[in-house]
Amino acid sequence: MSLDIFWFLPTSGDTRYLGKSSSGRPATNEYMRQIAVAAENLGYDGLLIPTGSSCLDPWVTAASLVPVTQRIKLLVALRTSLGGPTASARQAATLDQASNGRLLLNVVPGGDPVELAADGVYLAHDERYEAADEYLTVWRGILRGETVDFAGKHVKVEGAQSFFPPVQKPHPPLFFGGSSPAAHELAAKHVDAYLTWGEPPAAVAEKIADVRERAKKYGRTVRFGVRLHVIVRETNEEAWAAAERLISHLDDETIAKTQANYAKMDSVGQRRMAELHGGNRDKLEISPNLWAGVGLVRGGAGTALVGDPQTVAARLKEYVDLGVDRFVLSGYPHLEEAYRFAELVFPLLPGKKPVTLSDQVITGSPFDGRADQQKKTGGAAA
Numbered sequence: 001m002s003l004d005i006f007w008f009l010p011t012s013g014d015t016r017y018l019g020k021s022s023s024g025r026p027a028t029n030e031y032m033r034q035i036a037v038a039a040e041n042l043g044y045d046g047l048l049i050p051t052g053s054s055c056l057d058p059w060v061t062a063a064s065l066v067p068v069t070q071r072i073k074l075l076v077a078l079r080t081s082l083g084g085p086t087a088s089a090r091q092a093a094t095l096d097q098a099s100n101g102r103l104l105l106n107v108v109p110g111g112d113p114v115e116l117a118a119d120g121v122y123l124a125h126d127e128r129y130e131a132a133d134e135y136l137t138v139w140r141g142i143l144r145g146e147t148v149d150f151a152g153k154h155v156k157v158e159g160a161q162s163f164f165p166p167v168q169k170p171h172p173p174l175f176f177g178g179s180s181p182a183a184h185e186l187a188a189k190h191v192d193a194y195l196t197w198g199e200p201p202a203a204v205a206e207k208i209a210d211v212r213e214r215a216k217k218y219g220r221t222v223r224f225g226v227r228l229h230v231i232v233r234e235t236n237e238e239a240w241a242a243a244e245r246l247i248s249h250l251d252d253e254t255i256a257k258t259q260a261n262y263a264k265m266d267s268v269g270q271r272r273m274a275e276l277h278g279g280n281r282d283k284l285e286i287s288p289n290l291w292a293g294v295g296l297v298r299g300g301a302g303t304a305l306v307g308d309p310q311t312v313a314a315r316l317k318e319y320v321d322l323g324v325d326r327f328v329l330s331g332y333p334h335l336e337e338a339y340r341f342a343e344l345v346f347p348l349l350p351g352k353k354p355v356t357l358s359d360q361v362i363t364g365s366p367f368d369g370r371a372d373q374q375k376k377t378g379g380a381a382a
């Protein structure tokens with residue numbers, strides 16, 4: 001079985017160290033294009049383009065990447081609480097045409113209530129999922145080529161349609177992640193792939209079983225993926241040292257303030273992430289090689305697989321054995337770590353090709369070829 005391996009686009013900025021340091025990188029469109037081109041050349045299957053008030057707009061960012069990439073999929077955040085399904089369906093069809101069928105959508109019904117209020121959204125947690133259900137019912141119908149009349153609690157349209165069909169039929173695939181019962185029900189009813197943040201395998205297995213059972217009610221099947229950070233080095237010792245360096249600039253005050261802000265959110269997934277570490281930096285390995293240090297100050301996905309290539313590949317396989325066939329990965333800084341993961345781990349994953357040269361003398365010298373020839377013949381250079 002071939003795995004789909006996606007990389008993450010840090011549209012709110014990038015860094016070498018979490019916390020205050022001098023290593024921050026601004027989220028420029030030029031840097032996003034640099035990461036996107038690198039990820040495509042390395043053989044990643046897709047790019048997750050996130051959403052949030054601190055992020056570059058995901059749709060504009062995705063459109064800017066179309067001319068500089070040819071193969072890689074673009075997984076773009078679809079905010080069902082902002083805007084209407086008719087206009088969004090036209091956007092999706094247009095971007096799917098422009099990218100020649102490379103668009104994927106990541107459904108985002110919720111988020112931070114404070115951030116949502118700034119956008120004029122005041123729906124409670126479960127109401128956001130009710131609205132997302134109605135939104136996706138209309139959105140999917142439009143992209144199937146139907147003329148849709150719908151009158152719901154949150155969405156009402158008459159004669160909604162799109163005159164621009166997408167390349168992918170019936171519509172670009174829908175991805176989604178959420179941990180509440182309402183989220184699992186939405187996934188079962190509407191989406192093609194359910195993504196969970198990187199929890200221990202037993203917890204992920206419970207989520208998969210619940211979504212799979214709910215999907216049966218609708219006569220549907222859902223694919224599964226895991227969103228994780230990765231810290232891979234040539235040895236386990238180097239990897240754990242890199243993990244410690246990543247949080248070496250963090251102080252207890254910053255961690256406490258960040259965790260207090262996250263505690264105000266109504267996201268079940270965010271609560272589950274926080275419970276993995278409890279704000280305690282002394283107990284961060286929550287499962288073999290699964291490290292919760294990122295979540296001390298980062299919202300959303302807060303765990304990383306840490307280890308040498310063989311160890312990380314083995315941990316990924318544990319998720320695969322549960323039914324997972326795709327991973328959305330990231331690492332700090334995202335440009336360098338995209339290379340590192342591909343070079344070290346791709347040769348150990350099904351369906352992925354090695355991206356490095358082997359058994360050659362390479363120094364960057366214009367005379368490398370002569371050195372390699374000397375090695376083969378046993379002769380000496382004149």
